[in-house]
Amino acid sequence: MTLIDTIDLPLSAPVNLRDLGGIPVAGGSVREGFAIRADDLSIIDLETASSLVADGLTTII
Incomplete structure (x- = not known):
């Protein structure tokens, strides 16, 4: 299962x-x-951002 599959x-x-x-x-x-x-992660809401980090997101380039 990938990060994409879990959120x-x-x-x-x-x-x-x-x-x-x-x-x-x-x-x-x-x-x-x-x-x-993705197009622009700077405009996601706090809940989505927290979920991405909890699911393993560590770096944004």
Whole structure:
């Protein structure tokens, strides 16, 4: 199960949330649940942000 499978995010923000697992990189591919992308996590509500952190989010780039 990946981070994406375990949380329910509102459709208003972030939108276009995707797990980058399986994308080819040098030497293999991105592990499922390792990297997600979204349009703008700065506008999510506190409950959603707390849920993301509780479910394992550690870094936003």
